[in-house]
Amino acid sequence: MLMTHTLNKEHHPTDLLYTYACHESEQALCHLELQRLLGISIPPEQAYLRSSRLIDPSRSPFIKLRLEVLAENKEFLGLLADIDSLALQVPQDCTFKVVYIKEGVPYSYDEQRKLERRAGERITGTAKMKDPDITYGLMQLENTWVLGVVRYAEPIWLQHKNKPYNYSTGLSSRMARAIVNVAAPEGDAVSIIDPCCGMGNVLIEALSMGIAIRGNDLNPLAIRGARVNLQYYGYDSRLVTLGDMNDLTGHADRAVLDLPYNLCSVLSMEEQLGMLRSLGRLADEAVIISTEPLEEQLNMSGWKIQHHLQVTKGTFIRDIWLCEH
Structure with missing residues (x-):
């Protein structure tokens, strides 16, 4: 032969x-x-x-x-x-x-x-x-x-490391890519929504893998940065919208929610529950990221935890949950 x-x-x-x-x-x-x-x-x-x-x-x-x-x-x-x-x-x-x-x-x-x-x-x-x-x-x-x-393998995520706009505490392109794969291992067979998209790190990684995704954020500065970043890599800036995720409509197969955090403000329990309940309307499966414990809020808002893990960077710890609603 x-x-x-x-x-x-x-x-x-x-x-x-x-x-x-x-x-x-x-x-x-x-x-x-x-x-x-x-x-x-x-x-x-x-x-x-x-x-x-x-x-x-x-x-x-x-x-x-x-x-x-x-x-x-x-x-x-x-x-x-x-x-x-x-x-x-x-x-x-x-x-x-x-x-x-x-x-x-x-x-x-x-x-x-x-x-x-x-x-x-x-x-x-x-x-x-x-x-x-x-x-x-x-x-x-x-x-x-x-x-x-x-x-x-080609390290495509490395090409997305030096975006025009970045948060110092935002998800790295490497972590964002892994999270997209956890949320949507089927690739372009499913759609994703990122209702608190920040500067668009998750959006860019998903789009680079051919996955349909849309983003949203309440912060006008974040939306401006996300749109510039999307255009920088040749993607449609109209994929991100400005607004409160609690007001979003429509439905996607999966969601990625990186709960907002900074040193000056902390989300109340009521705000967290509202966001998690809204997320349940937007998708039936989600990867949820937080810098503080969230098990109680997830259970109260109807999310069933499939996997939970932590990623550390120095003293900074992120909790990541894979959930179904």
């Missing part, structure tokens, strides 16, 4: 490995995001995940690459024989290389290069170490060896 590899985007593999990394302060958020995106539980202390669910690795700020498995064997020599059987052939106008994925069983630098050469010798085509057209990934898992095609 001759297998020719191209960069065909219509190809839909079903045996996939994802590698990821996160700081310990974001680990709970990272694990929930990946659980929602990939539909699997996340083993602790393991830097790779196996799933049949195909997602763009660039969706997550934590995923490093996706490996589309072509061959698997319990022994390395058996894997080499399987590669021979596949008769992998790279198109004449393309180049390739083989890399050892370090999130697997660790090997020294020299050992990794030796493993890469032995696998690469079985592939017909022009090898190129720098910027090849196709990268094959070689990896030893706990009880097996795999070879597959690598798709690297």
Whole structure:
């Protein structure tokens, strides 16, 4: 059997490995995001995940690459024989290389290069170490060896880090992207509303993933900043409106609510309950973010907590709840 590899985007593999990394302060958020995106539980202390669910690795700020498995064997020599059987052939106008994925069983630098050469010798085509057209990934898992095609993640969220306008205490683009994925793992199949959108960080991350979203805020300065930020990245500034979220109408599949906070004013219990009840009219599922405990208010306003986690940044703590109404 001759297998020719191209960069065909219509190809839909079903045996996939994802590698990821996160700081310990974001680990709970990272694990929930990946659980929602990939539909699997996340083993602790393991830097790779196996799933049949195909997602763009660039969706997550934590995923490093996706490996589309072509061959698997319990022994390395058996894997080499399987590669021979596949008769992998790279198109004449393309180049390739083989890399050892370090999130697997660790090997020294020299050992990794030796493993890469032995696998690469079985592939017909022009090898190129720098910027090849196709990268094959070689990896030893706990009880097996795999070879597959690598798709690297692009840190799209980094492009949104230096917006024209930002709150010093606002969600980072990295956290905003993860929260959008927790709220809407289905991607463009669902719609989102962000009724307290601030400078639009959540809006920009959702829009960059093709997800339909609209925003609102009570603060005219925030709306002005959000509109400038949206236009800066080429999005429609009319997606944000000025007003009280309690007066909003319509319904979305999901909501993201980052409850307003600053050093000068604190929302009363009555105000929090009003906002949470209004949120229940706007969406049936939501990710709700707060800098103070909210369990009582969520229960009183009809929200059922599915997951709760905390993200820390120094002494600043955010509570994040995934809820259904």
